[in-house]
Amino acid sequence: xxxxxxxxxxxxxxxxxxxxxxxxxxxxxxxxxxxxxxxxxxxxxxxxxxxxxxxxxxxxxxxxxxxxxxxxxxxxxxxxxxxxxxxxxxxxxxxxxxxxxxxxxxxxxxxxxxxxxxxxxxxxxxxxxxxxxxxxxxxxxxxxxxxxxxxx
Amino acid sequence: xxxxxxxxxxxxxxxxxxxxxxxxxxxxxxxxxxxxxxxxxxxxxxxxxxxxxxxxxxxxxxxxxxxxxxxxxxxxxxxxxxxxxxxxxxxxxxxxxxxxxxxxxxxxxxxxxxxxxxxxxxxxxxxxxxxxxxxxxxxxxxxxxxxxxxxx
DNA sequence: TCCCATTAGTTGAATGTTCAATTAATGGTA
DNA sequence: TACCATTAATTGAACATTCAACTAATGGGA
Numbered sequence: 271x272x273x274x275x276x277x278x279x280x281x282x283x284x285x286x287x288x289x290x291x292x293x294x295x296x297x298x299x300x301x302x303x304x305x306x307x308x309x310x311x312x313x314x315x316x317x318x319x320x321x322x323x324x325x326x327x328x329x330x331x332x333x334x335x336x337x338x339x340x341x342x343x344x345x346x347x348x349x350x351x352x353x354x355x356x357x358x359x360x361x362x363x364x365x366x367x368x369x370x371x372x373x374x375x376x377x378x379x380x381x382x383x384x385x386x387x388x389x390x391x392x393x394x395x396x397x398x399x400x401x402x403x404x405x406x407x408x409x410x411x412x413x414x415x416x417x418x419x420x421x422x
Numbered sequence: 423x424x425x426x427x428x429x430x431x432x433x434x435x436x437x438x439x440x441x442x443x444x445x446x447x448x449x450x451x452x453x454x455x456x457x458x459x460x461x462x463x464x465x466x467x468x469x470x471x472x473x474x475x476x477x478x479x480x481x482x483x484x485x486x487x488x489x490x491x492x493x494x495x496x497x498x499x500x501x502x503x504x505x506x507x508x509x510x511x512x513x514x515x516x517x518x519x520x521x522x523x524x525x526x527x528x529x530x531x532x533x534x535x536x537x538x539x540x541x542x543x544x545x546x547x548x549x550x551x552x553x554x555x556x557x558x559x560x561x562x563x564x565x566x567x568x569x570x571x572x573x574x
Numbered sequence: 575t576c577c578c579a580t581t582a583g584t585t586g587a588a589t590g591t592t593c594a595a596t597t598a599a600t601g602g603t604a
Numbered sequence: 605t606a607c608c609a610t611t612a613a614t615t616g617a618a619c620a621t622t623c624a625a626c627t628a629a630t631g632g633g634a
Contacts, residue, residue: 276539276542276543276546277542278542278545278546278550281555281558281559281562282550282558284562284566285549285558285559285561285562285565286545286549286562288562288565288566288569289448289549289561289562289565290468290491291491291565291569291572291573292445292565292568292569292572293444293445293448293449294449294465294490294491294492295491295569295572295573296441296445296568296572297445297446298491299572301622311590313446313590316442330612331612331613331614332611332612332613338446339442339443339446339447339450340446340591341591341592341593342612342613342614343591343592343593343613343614343615344590344591344592345613346613346614346615347590347591347614347615348590348591350614351590363612366599366600366611366612367598367599367600367612368598368599368600368611368612368613369599369611369612369613370612370613370614387428390428390429390430391428393430393438394428394430395571396568396571396572397437397438397441397568398430398434399571400567400568400571401564401567401568403433405564406433406434406437407433407437408560408564409437409441409561409564409565410433410436410437410438410440410441412553412557412560412561412564413437413440413441413443413444413561414436414440415552415553416444416448416548416549416552416553417440417443417444417447419547419548419551419552420443420444420447420448420451420548421443421447453592463620465620482582483582483583483584484581484582484583492621493621493622493623494582494583494584495583495584495585495621495622495623495624496620496621496622497583498583498584498585499584499585499620499621500620500621502584503620515582518581518582518629518630519582519628519629519630520581520582520583520628520629520630521581521582521583521629522582522583522584
């Protein structure tokens, strides 16, 4: 309270308001497009994509939660729903009895391939059509530094 | 499908993965701090703050929804809960019978003032302690351009 | 004046996420 | 070996958000 110096100045506030808008509106935008065109949320898309890029299209639940930026609980619920649609299958980890492995099925791969073009098109139109190549790189570098702070 | 050129290249993908991490993790981080220290979500904080900065600490519901980046339905539910805690009051708009005005109460102002220092401290530690003054401005400009695209 | 498309807001149900409790396996260490 | 703190994952309840349906007021036209 006695520390006025720690308040945000005008320039900082302007930046901060833009950041709030971005982190609030962008997920909504991605969710809407994917729900409309591919009947999945952006988080679900991220789970499928994270599996596709993994060795054997397989990951431990906790690793998957980390790379998808979600809690293990959230992931567990989401994976159950994806499993019910046969997009993912779960099986015990042979190395560690506590772990569960999740693997992308062929159906899952097809659903992802169907969803990807429209999703990428939206990402491109919102970010990479707006910024020059160098601006986009700089934006990535700055964002990564902040993200590393958040992740600790 | 036939359009390989529209896919993301390595640099774009790196930028995009950082952005996804940011928009997914930052809201969680803000929510956790505010819930722990002030028993409110970041969205609720935003609603109170948006009212405080308004003329007579009063705004139409739909304006409030816009500046808070949420749907009118979401805002309606949130405002009901805040009203139950006497942080906000609602009353009919004299100019337009369809509109509802929301006003910050004295209790609401106090709750916001109590929550603000800890919240600002977190924002500062995540963003403005990481970036130089010029980097923060640049980050704000780039983010704003993307946000304007999202908002159309 | 009388429509009626549009805008503003609310509500309840369906859905999704968080939170806390629980189960179970692991890896040290006494 | 027996203990137990830690890690991994799941589950159900509580809570928040979205979605669709609804009420109601407004502002133009015909």
